Amino acid sequence: MIDYLRDGNQIYQKSFGIIRDETNFQGLSDDLSHVAVRLIHACGMTDIVGDLQASENAVKVGREALQQGKAIFCDAMMVARGITKKRLPKNNPIICTLNHPDVPNIARQINNTRSAAALELWGDNLQGAVVAIGNAPTALFHLLEMLDDGLVKPALILGFPVGFVGAAESKLELASNSRGIPFMTLHGRRGGSAIAAAAVNALAKENEL
Numbered sequence: 001m002i003d004y005l006r007d008g009n010q011i012y013q014k015s016f017g018i019i020r021d022e023t024n025f026q027g028l029s030d031d032l033s034h035v036a037v038r039l040i041h042a043c044g045m046t047d048i049v050g051d052l053q054a055s056e057n058a059v060k061v062g063r064e065a066l067q068q069g070k071a072i073f074c075d076a077m078m079v080a081r082g083i084t085k086k087r088l089p090k091n092n093p094i095i096c097t098l099n100h101p102d103v104p105n106i107a108r109q110i111n112n113t114r115s116a117a118a119l120e121l122w123g124d125n126l127q128g129a130v131v132a133i134g135n136a137p138t139a140l141f142h143l144l145e146m147l148d149d150g151l152v153k154p155a156l157i158l159g160f161p162v163g164f165v166g167a168a169e170s171k172l173e174l175a176s177n178s179r180g181i182p183f184m185t186l187h188g189r190r191g192g193s194a195i196a197a198a199a200v201n202a203l204a205k206e207n208e209l
């Protein structure tokens with residue numbers, strides 16, 4: 001038998017302890033630090049703290065929206081599948097429209113990616129909801145464009161697209177003008193579906209692993 005830790009809860013406890021020991025949370029509020037622990041846990045990089053930016057009330061409004069049973073809108077199935085349903089306080093709906101059959105046509109019509117086109121199907125249910133973008137920069141750009149065009153407002157935007165083309169730029173656009181909506185983001189190229197899902201998982205349960 002190889003000697004390694006086999007108990008899931010012990011692994012979590014140990015992992016979160018290491019993160020707390022090795023991370024400098026200076027500059028983050030207590031509630032944002034709590035979220036940051038889970039983001040770090042999802043990517044293994046303690047230095048993301050320096051790139052993390054959030055509105056002052058982001059954690060509070062995110063928690064409230066989930067407590068009210070609001071839906072979580074995701075850009076990619078990987079984000080949707082990363083959300084731990086049993087953590088959600090009100091069995092909140094998790095919505096990803098990327099694979100809707102109308103999306104390829106909409107993408108052609110609006111001359112954008114499928115990830116961006118999928119947002120055209122979000123509709124009025126977005127009001128007061130939580131948006132979690134973990135993959136596609138074009139989804140975040142298009143969300144901001146749609147808000148400029150009068151889309152109903154979500155409670156919180158978790159903007160964590162990853163990559164080299166448009167990721168840093170879309171997050172800068174969000175942070176420089178979030179259209180009055182509280183947000184959380186990780187500046188630069190880093191991000192990803194696992195981080196976006198971890199942000200939702202952190203908001204779903206307060207001060208608990």
Ligand SMILES: C/C1=C2N=C(/C=C3N=C(/C(C)=C4\N[C@@](C)([C@@H]5N=C1[C@](C)(CCC(=O)O)[C@H]5CC(=O)O)[C@@](C)(CC(=O)O)[C@@H]4CCC(=O)O)[C@@](C)(CC(=O)O)[C@@H]\3CCC(=O)O)C(C)(C)[C@@H]/2CCC(=O)O
Pocket residue numbers: 075076077078079098113114115116134135136137138139161162163164165166167191192193194
């Ligand atoms: C250009 C795209 C990027 N994708 C990245 C990274 C990953 N994408 C994965 C997968 C499986 C998917 N990516 C799509 C969203 C697909 N990715 C794109 C697009 C071409 C354009 C998005 C954009 O630029 O904003 C996008 C397709 C589209 O038309 O919108 C995906 C839908 C493609 C597909 O399978 O059809 C699919 C998502 C499926 C789902 O979960 O629902 C990766 C796993 C890599 C892979 O293909 O194996 C990886 C996951 C990263 C993550 O953590 O989410 C980038 C790096 C984000 C890149 C955009 C930026 C860049 O620098 O190119």
